[in-house]
Amino acid sequence: MIDVQNLTKRYGSHLAVDHISFAAEAGEIVGLLGPNGAGKTSTMRMLTGFMPPSEGTAKIAGFDVMTDSIEVRKRVGYLPEHVPVYPDMTVKGYVTFWAKLRGVSNPRARVAAALEQVQLTDRQNMLVRNLSKGLKQRLGLAQAVVHDPQVVILDEPTIGIDPQQVIEGRESVRRLGEKHTVLFSTHILSEAEQVCDRVLIIQKGRIVAQGAPATLRQQLQPGAHLYVEIGGADGQTAHSLLTQINGVESVQAQGDGYSVRARPGADIRAAVSQTVMGAGLALLEFRPVAMTLEDIFLDIVGREGGA
Amino acid sequence: MSGAWIIFRREIGQYFASPIAYLIGFAVLLITGILFYSDLNYAATTRPAEPSLIPSFLAFAMIFCAPLLTMRMLAEESREGTLELLLTAPVNDSAIVIGKFLSAWFFYTVLLGLTFIYQFILLAITQPDLGHAICAYIGIWLYGGATLAVGILFSAMTENQIVAAFLSMGVLLFLWLAELVGQIVTNLDIALVIRQLTLQGHFTSSFAVGLVRAEDVAYYGGLMVIMLFMAIRVVESHRWR
Numbered sequence: 001m002i003d004v005q006n007l008t009k010r011y012g013s014h015l016a017v018d019h020i021s022f023a024a025e026a027g028e029i030v031g032l033l034g035p036n037g038a039g040k041t042s043t044m045r046m047l048t049g050f051m052p053p054s055e056g057t058a059k060i061a062g063f064d065v066m067t068d069s070i071e072v073r074k075r076v077g078y079l080p081e082h083v084p085v086y087p088d089m090t091v092k093g094y095v096t097f098w099a100k101l102r103g104v105s106n107p108r109a110r111v112a113a114a115l116e117q118v119q120l121t122d123r124q125n126m127l128v129r130n131l132s133k134g135l136k137q138r139l140g141l142a143q144a145v146v147h148d149p150q151v152v153i154l155d156e157p158t159i160g161i162d163p164q165q166v167i168e169g170r171e172s173v174r175r176l177g178e179k180h181t182v183l184f185s186t187h188i189l190s191e192a193e194q195v196c197d198r199v200l201i202i203q204k205g206r207i208v209a210q211g212a213p214a215t216l217r218q219q220l221q222p223g224a225h226l227y228v229e230i231g232g233a234d235g236q237t238a239h240s241l242l243t244q245i246n247g248v249e250s251v252q253a254q255g256d257g258y259s260v261r262a263r264p265g266a267d268i269r270a271a272v273s274q275t276v277m278g279a280g281l282a283l284l285e286f287r288p289v290a291m292t293l294e295d296i297f298l299d300i301v302g303r304e305g306g307a
Numbered sequence: 308m309s310g311a312w313i314i315f316r317r318e319i320g321q322y323f324a325s326p327i328a329y330l331i332g333f334a335v336l337l338i339t340g341i342l343f344y345s346d347l348n349y350a351a352t353t354r355p356a357e358p359s360l361i362p363s364f365l366a367f368a369m370i371f372c373a374p375l376l377t378m379r380m381l382a383e384e385s386r387e388g389t390l391e392l393l394l395t396a397p398v399n400d401s402a403i404v405i406g407k408f409l410s411a412w413f414f415y416t417v418l419l420g421l422t423f424i425y426q427f428i429l430l431a432i433t434q435p436d437l438g439h440a441i442c443a444y445i446g447i448w449l450y451g452g453a454t455l456a457v458g459i460l461f462s463a464m465t466e467n468q469i470v471a472a473f474l475s476m477g478v479l480l481f482l483w484l485a486e487l488v489g490q491i492v493t494n495l496d497i498a499l500v501i502r503q504l505t506l507q508g509h510f511t512s513s514f515a516v517g518l519v520r521a522e523d524v525a526y527y528g529g530l531m532v533i534m535l536f537m538a539i540r541v542v543e544s545h546r547w548r
Contacts, residue, residue, distance in 0.1 A: 048395040049394075050546060051547065051548075052546065070397045078392065080392070082388050084387055084389040084391060084392050085389070086317075086389060087387075088321065089317075089320075093320075097313070098392070101310060101314070101393075101397075103309075
């Protein structure tokens, strides 16, 4: 549904998006994850047909964003980061305007459906200026789905609204995935983890990692991060014992035990248990530490930053 | 062109919902009313009623009214971020600008239509030179369109409505006052060229005295086309920033 090849955006000499390639299937929810200024918004703007790429191609439903821009725009619903509204219009008038502009054949029914979808039906005659920020966000979402687009692109849809609304917002993004391909950006990691089928981590305009949240976690191999608690040894002994094991990168005291990190690619589980047992000590606790996306993210971004 | 029509409709709704349009309408009708009254007093005693009275006044008033009527149109879209949505909607950039321009021109036409009531008053009490008046109205209608197109261009150039209004006022005032420059230049050829380039030069000595000349229609039409073309390019440039 979305097919991006070597997409690049330059602003003068600044490289905002650096030859990124990815694809998204119909019905997939893809999260663009990255710190501010990583190139998320630029990527999205190129996909919506707002601005042309400097290099590379992007196709939405088979239409190129450069050569078939109008066809692409018909098939994309877009909610920019700051919800753009006309304060003097009514909720219904606003959604109707966008429906008509995007050539919806039965605007009345579609507007009603979109308002229903974002639960704004009971406020349809209110002026947009009187809506709270969270409600404006929902209005923005209604505008983005009113023409029943194949692809919905949401730029940081949960920013600046209260926690209850954030949860509702995530819910509505999940529901969107039932009918549309969703591309949404965020810099909140747990959000991407909860909502997305697949996450693309973007840093300095490049995709540095991608995959399902669970796969991403697994990409850092099993045994990569263990928590070990040893009985019958003082801190010093246990620490040096663990540090000596082949493949161990670092050992840190954590509570009553140790957090042991392996070098990339090394499976240290067997070695750790054998060494501890071999030294005549008791292995009181021994478990892999599941890395959250946050850890992975910091890991990757940290590595990129250092490079 | 249906995109332009939808934008036109929204803008019209916007005009009739905004106080500034009513204020301008009020001011124009008040001032033209007073002018008409005093002209009528003269007409009763010394000379016939002036057929191009209202259009001639509007030629001056539009220098200030056109920027006020158009300053909002693209500057606000740009500031509120709605321009980004418009530019990702399946409409051409030209449809956005033309839709907005036509709505401003339409509103102005309604305003102009309201001042036509004075002609009906004259008709009721005397025999005005209706041909002359209609000619002046056609002229000021085109003249107004050209000034509104200038306003649209500057509204496209900035996010700030006030800046847009002042810039277009400045340019319009220049186009208007350049007439005076033409009068003090001693070289006749240069003076003629300057006069051909000014807003007044194509109004005061033609439409205002009851003449419809192709060159004047072409001047105002051309001004509209050029201004709108530039405005479309400016809107388009948002894609390249």
